[in-house]
Amino acid sequence: MEAYIKGLGIVSPQKTFDTNDFLSEVVEHNSKSLNCIEPSYKELLNPTLARRMSRIIKMSIAASTVCLRDAKIEIPDAIMTGTALGCLEDTEKFLLAIIENEEQFLTPTSFIQSTHNTVSAQIALQLKCMNYNFTYVHKGFSFESAVLDGLMTIAEGEAKNVLVGGHDEMTEKFYRVCDRIGYWKKEDDVPTMELFESKTSGSIAGEGAAFFMLSHEKTENCYAKLRGIKTIYKPESNIEIEAKISELLSSKGLTANDIDVVVYGINGDCRYDKTYNHLKDSLFKKSTSTYFKHLCGEYQTSGSFAMWMAAKMIKTQTIPSAVLIGKNKSKQIKNVLIYNTFLDTDHSVFLLSQC
């Protein structure tokens, strides 16, 4: 099960919307909650429709539209998205209206747009795409499940181009709610570029919408080859993690020594960095280490930002200095491995290679 990434589109807290650019300018948020830099929606969305859409719907439609254009595909053969929290803003809006108005005088719009499958449904609706359509909603496995489904769908042979995406938004209220259970850093003004060195608990909140066109065939515009994905639920030891990584690598005829760059999901939370530190100092001692959550923040579908970064590194054969941990040891970027976790329960491994 493998597929070529032949298009992408991403809205994130960085200036990532232009598919030709690759972090040429890094935005330092220095905040505990990183919000996306939204593009101009004018030529991407019908203004009448856009007025009713929440931020995450607009960002996702914009990202998926750019992805379709980048891949030169009008109608994908399947659409699968991952989102842990769905359309949070609409959910909160309807919930608050129920509470404040004591279940009276409610209007349906925010309820309609609150369902987790709103984004994949809206993409289908706008494209009039009647093909396979799925939404995965499993915490730190949401995007990963969509990716696995994408690979399976391509392998099944009927679908040639599948649109796979991950999207989650953070709201001011949900930030406060998660803060109560220790998700975020307590210090004020966290210097985001120093997140890697952090010795305290908690991370910084993030969000984003990223879409990829997975294809059965290699094209000129191909970014990278997606070789495989593995999820590990509540790993009991580093041995188990290493075994799962090796299983994925050996199934492709690779060893850890073949991995040029590793993208780690290090999020600055000292409670959760042990796996990353272990892998960095053992299995992938010789590989170049990079990380990304200081750029996009922590969120359940952050694996989609990592996959974007890995694909761009392979295509451009460059590693932006802002994502490097230590020295760049790679002359060539052939194989990139992503290791990401959410709250130490949902771990995932992605393998990407040069086309």
Place this chain on the structure above:
Amino acid sequence: MSSKIYITGIGVISAIGNDVAETLASFEQLSSGIGELKHIRSRHKGVVPVGEIKATNAELTAMAGLGPDKESTRTALLGLIAAQQAVKSAGIKNIKELRTGIVSATSVGGMGITENLWMDYLDPEKSGPWLKYIEAHECGDSTEFIADALGIKEYLTTISTACSSSANAIMFGARLIKHGILDRVIVGGTDSMSRFTINGFMTLMILDKEECKPFDSQRQGLNLGEGAGFIVIESEKAAKGKEIYAELSGYGNSNDAYHQTASSPDGAGAFLAMEKALKVSGLKPSDIDYINAHGTGTAINDLSEGTAIDRIFSNKVPDISSTKAFTGHTLGACAAIEAVFSILAIKHNIIFPNLNYKNPMHELSFKPTISLKIDKKINHVLSNSFGFGGNTSALIFSRHK
């Protein structure tokens, strides 16, 4: 890719029974589970009837064999109870002996608790052990709760495609087996009643103030329900020597791409889903003995679904009924609950009646089966589930030969 998918275990909890035996008894007695809302506070209590499970969360916790300190969301508890039944009926002693995963589905997740605690979450002055429910809001939390209780670790995921969610969970689980990624998957879905959904459907004006009347020309809307259904599916090799309830022979997923909440009048998405399911199963429409329809009782669904069925079956529609007037519409769980019903239809050669039907819809060629039918051999059942966002899915269950 040609391997078969065998069903070796089933479990269900809904307004018509806490297990398979109680469910069958309710069907035989034509006893609907629709009644007055009891377990949640709502202004609409007494106004809109619902299909509620007759147990408090504390009682459900005990039913799942957990101590009071392990109480979770109603969604998670219902899911665990149905999944435990499925695992037990499959005779699974050691869940880790095969590569076993879980694919669950839910539409509301932990909303049933979030809606009670939301203002307290936002008030830093208030604190308590209930803060643990913040993480339970996420849909995936109920799946992890079930997986942890059953000892499943190999693969977990959760699907939410509104009212078709658990059909897609069953489909994805089957594909994981066909790709050789897993040997066995516990697949299904769970959803609990919440003010959020009651009020949401109220604003859409599609809740019937009386018991719902699927496929009746005078239908006024749906009744909400709650519940969970899980089935154990295994590869041919893994199921060897085991009792097999039925096979999952076909599945199809499509999108209506017509409107965010309403189905297209001609049921284009529904048609495609059924067509794909038939193609995967290799069956002809005339092979289907019974259709367990989505049949919510809303003006739009029943017309759209009925029209698509007429087209697929060229107006020669086999026995068909909606069981929603028994259970209410259990949203993300309905396809899994109805999968269990479909499997029971095959196992016991039984067709469940479509309650509350009197007036035929002039747009459709067929009338649903309105009394319990036990005189026909059932080999193949088609089960439909459609949701907001145009998500349309169809599953086909077949007798194991």
